[in-house]
Amino acid sequence: MTISYYGEGCFKIQSGEAAVLIDPPSPQSGLTTPRFKADIILKTLTSFPIDSQLTADDQRLIYGPGEYNIKEIDILGLANKKESAENFLKTIYLIKTESLKLCLLGHLAEAPEPDIAKHLEEIDILFIPAGGNPFIGQEEAMKLIKNIEPKIVIPSFYKIPGLKRKSDDLKIFLKEINHGKYEPQEKLIVKKKDLTEIKKTEVVVLKT
Numbered sequence: 001m002t003i004s005y006y007g008e009g010c011f012k013i014q015s016g017e018a019a020v021l022i023d024p025p026s027p028q029s030g031l032t033t034p035r036f037k038a039d040i041i042l043k044t045l046t047s048f049p050i051d052s053q054l055t056a057d058d059q060r061l062i063y064g065p066g067e068y069n070i071k072e073i074d075i076l077g078l079a080n081k082k083e084s085a086e087n088f089l090k091t092i093y094l095i096k097t098e099s100l101k102l103c104l105l106g107h108l109a110e111a112p113e114p115d116i117a118k119h120l121e122e123i124d125i126l127f128i129p130a131g132g133n134p135f136i137g138q139e140e141a142m143k144l145i146k147n148i149e150p151k152i153v154i155p156s157f158y159k160i161p162g163l164k165r166k167s168d169d170l171k172i173f174l175k176e177i178n179h180g181k182y183e184p185q186e187k188l189i190v191k192k193k194d195l196t197e198i199k200k201t202e203v204v205v206l207k208t
Contacts, residue, residue, distance in 0.1 A: 003187060003190070185206055
């Protein structure tokens with residue numbers, strides 16, 4: 001599996017021949033939408049009303065809770081009802097592929113409710129907001145990471161060049177979780193067997 005980062009909550013997960021695109025950024029963000037053919041597009045934040053023509057034309061798009069299986073990738077969408085409203089829906093996703101279990105917390109602002117938290121076990125890779133307000137605070141994020149105990153944490157939604165909205169520097173998040181110097185990676189290439197020796201959660205910072 002190969003994971004690449006494009007800023008905010010946008011990632012590419014390449015599993016075999018299948019490419020998954022997570023939360024492509026809007027033009028208003030100041031970031032560029034990645035240009036590659038995605039077999040699956042996941043949105044952790046959906047605004048209503050949804051363009052029915054878009055969903056009819058694009059069968060790759062997953063934008064809410066449910067169970068899905070596409071190209072041998074299992075996806076479980078969990079509605080974050082506590083943080084949703086009439087005009088938008090937040091979704092947390094669990095992805096299982098290549099014997100790896102990934103958790104996408106998306107636009108999370110608070111620790112998940114028990115009905116969601118019970119699903120967050122034996123997580124190999126956790127994607128979590130790291131830039132503070134309007135997302136989960138760095139201190140609360142640290143507590144959540146300790147509770148979930150993933151093998152790898154990949155931060156998202158932090159300050160990067162070109163981002164128009166205000167966001168905290170990644171260093172604040174890394175300091176909170178007692179992670180000092182770091183060397184950003186172009187991409188993360190990982191297999192299940194690579195994680196067997198990890199005894200303490202590791203933070204992987206990806207370049208945009």
